[in-house]
Amino acid sequence: MANAAAREQQPLNPLRQADDTRLPRIAGPSGLVIFGVTGDLARKKLLPAIYDLANRGLLPAGFTLIGFGRREWSKRDFEDYVRGAVEKGARTRFNDNVWERLAEGMHFVRGAFNDDQAFDSLAELLREMDATRGTAGNWAYYLSVPPDYFSDVIHQLDRCGMATPEDGQWRRVVIEKPFGHDAATARELNEVVNQVFPERSVFRIDHYLGKETVQNILALRFANQLFEPIWNANYIDHVQITMAEDIGLGGRAGYYDGIGAARDVIQNHLIQLMALVAMEEPASFSPRQLKAEKIKVLRATYPVEPFDRTTARGQYTAGWQGSEKVVGLREEEGFDPDSTTETFAACTLQINTRRWAGVPFYLRTGKRLGRRVTEIALVLKRPPYQPFQPGQTESLTNNAVVLRIQPDEGVLMRFGSKVPGSALEVRDVNMNFSYSEAFTEKSPEAYERLILDALLDESSLFPTNEEVEYSWEILDPILDYWAENGRPDEYAAGTWGPESADRMLEADGRVWRRP
Incomplete structure (x- = not known):
C-alpha cells in the first residue's frame, strides 16, 4: 500500500511517453x-x-x-x-x-x-x-x-x-441523474446498485463535470500563484454560482413536476461546482484524492437559516423571452396548475472550514430567466482603506473573478482602473479570457469526455455515492421547509427570478450579478 501511494504521488517523468497526459x-x-x-x-x-x-x-x-x-x-x-x-x-x-x-x-x-x-x-x-x-x-x-x-x-x-x-x-x-429524490431514496438507490456493481464500477453522470471550463477550475487554482493566495475568507466576500436557462419546460412537464429546480440542478450540478471551488489542494489529481477533498467540503457544508430569508423559489408566468411572447408555467401542456413545483430556486450555504468561515455561497438556478448562462463569481472584499476623495470611486464595485462555464467559456476579472482624463476617477473594467479566442481546438462535448472516461476507468469526474448522499443532506432541510410553506413566488418570463431572491441578498447588503 505504501508503494502504491508513493507511485500515485510521484512526479511525472517527462521521459516516459506512456505517462505523458498530453497524449x-x-x-x-x-x-x-x-x-x-x-x-x-x-x-x-x-x-x-x-x-x-x-x-x-x-x-x-x-x-x-x-x-x-x-x-x-x-x-x-x-x-x-x-x-x-x-x-x-x-x-x-x-x-x-x-x-x-x-x-x-x-x-x-x-x-x-x-x-x-x-x-x-x-x-x-x-x-x-x-x-x-x-x-x-x-x-x-x-x-x-x-x-x-x-x-x-x-x-x-x-x-x-x-x-x-x-x-x-x-x-x-x-x-x-436524478440520483434519488432525497437523502433516504438516494441511499436506497445506492444500495440497489451496489448490491450488484461494486462502487468502483459505478459511474454516476453529472455532465457539467465533463465541461472543459469546469475542469479548468482546478488548473486556474492550482497551476497559478496568482489566485490561490486570495482564495479564502480573508479576501473573498461571497461566492455566487448561477445556472440560468432561457427555455421553459418544453414538453418535459410530466418529468419536471414533483422534481423542480432545486432537485434538478442545485443538488447535483451546483453543489458539485461549489465543492470544486471550495476544496483544498489535493495531493494529486487521482480520483481517490479528488473525491476525498470534495467530500471534506460537503461534510462541512450547511444551509443557512432562517429559510424564509436565506432561500427563494418561484414559478415563471407569461412574459417576453427576447422578442417572443411565451406562456407561463401553469399554461404549459401537461403541467398541473395547482403544483407547487418551483422553476426557480436559490439558497444560501455556508462551509464551516478555516478557509471559508463567514463566506456565504449563494446558489441559484431557474428557467425562463434573462439569458442562458452558467457562471461562478468570486466577489472580493473591498480594500480596508482607500485614499480617494468622495465621488472618485462611487462607480467602483467589488473586484471579482468570474468563471464562465457556458455558453461563452472563459474567465473574467473585474477590477478598478482610472478613467482617462485630468480628473481622478476610478471605474470598473473587465479583463476577459475566452477559450474560443485563445485556443484553435474546439472543446469536446461533456459527454465525449465522460463516456471515454467510463471506458478508461477514469472516475475523477463522477460523483461517488457518498457525494450524492451528502449533497442531499445539505438540500433536504430546505426542501422540507418549502414543502410546508405554501406556494412559490411568481416571476415574469425573461426576468431574473422572483423579488424574494433579490431580497435574499439585499438582507446581507449584497446584490446578484446580472451576467
Whole structure:
C-alpha cells in the first residue's frame, strides 16, 4: 500500500511517453450497451458523442454499440436511427469511412426491462461480440432511463451474469441523474446498485463535470500563484454560482413536476461546482484524492437559516423571452396548475472550514430567466482603506473573478482602473479570457469526455455515492421547509427570478450579478 501511494504521488517523468497526459488516451477493447437508446438524451447527446469519439480515433477498432428498447428494429433500422442522430448532432464532420467501421459493430435488442427472454438474448449477443468483435468481455451499461427502472435493469444484468466479469475483464454501469429524490431514496438507490456493481464500477453522470471550463477550475487554482493566495475568507466576500436557462419546460412537464429546480440542478450540478471551488489542494489529481477533498467540503457544508430569508423559489408566468411572447408555467401542456413545483430556486450555504468561515455561497438556478448562462463569481472584499476623495470611486464595485462555464467559456476579472482624463476617477473594467479566442481546438462535448472516461476507468469526474448522499443532506432541510410553506413566488418570463431572491441578498447588503 505504501508503494502504491508513493507511485500515485510521484512526479511525472517527462521521459516516459506512456505517462505523458498530453497524449490522447484510447479506450481498450470494449463495448457499450445503452438502455433507453430511443430517448432524447441518447439521440441528442450520447450517440453523437460516440461518433465524435470514433472520429477522433479514441475508440478501439472493434468497439461495439448495442441499443436496447421496445422498437421492432433490425440492425439496419438501428444503424439508420443512429446515423440520423449523428448527422444532426455530431460536433465533428461526418466521415463515411469512420461511420462504416462504427456501424459494423451496431446491434439492437428488442425488449422491455422486465423481459427475461430479451435479456437472455442480450447476454448471448455479448458473448458473440466477445468472440467475433474482440470486445474481450469488457462492457459498460448506460442506464439512460428513469430511476424507477434502475432496479429492474440492474436485477436483469445480475440474473444473466452480465454484471459479473471473468478474470481480466470488467463490467461497469453508467447512471444518469436524478440520483434519488432525497437523502433516504438516494441511499436506497445506492444500495440497489451496489448490491450488484461494486462502487468502483459505478459511474454516476453529472455532465457539467465533463465541461472543459469546469475542469479548468482546478488548473486556474492550482497551476497559478496568482489566485490561490486570495482564495479564502480573508479576501473573498461571497461566492455566487448561477445556472440560468432561457427555455421553459418544453414538453418535459410530466418529468419536471414533483422534481423542480432545486432537485434538478442545485443538488447535483451546483453543489458539485461549489465543492470544486471550495476544496483544498489535493495531493494529486487521482480520483481517490479528488473525491476525498470534495467530500471534506460537503461534510462541512450547511444551509443557512432562517429559510424564509436565506432561500427563494418561484414559478415563471407569461412574459417576453427576447422578442417572443411565451406562456407561463401553469399554461404549459401537461403541467398541473395547482403544483407547487418551483422553476426557480436559490439558497444560501455556508462551509464551516478555516478557509471559508463567514463566506456565504449563494446558489441559484431557474428557467425562463434573462439569458442562458452558467457562471461562478468570486466577489472580493473591498480594500480596508482607500485614499480617494468622495465621488472618485462611487462607480467602483467589488473586484471579482468570474468563471464562465457556458455558453461563452472563459474567465473574467473585474477590477478598478482610472478613467482617462485630468480628473481622478476610478471605474470598473473587465479583463476577459475566452477559450474560443485563445485556443484553435474546439472543446469536446461533456459527454465525449465522460463516456471515454467510463471506458478508461477514469472516475475523477463522477460523483461517488457518498457525494450524492451528502449533497442531499445539505438540500433536504430546505426542501422540507418549502414543502410546508405554501406556494412559490411568481416571476415574469425573461426576468431574473422572483423579488424574494433579490431580497435574499439585499438582507446581507449584497446584490446578484446580472451576467
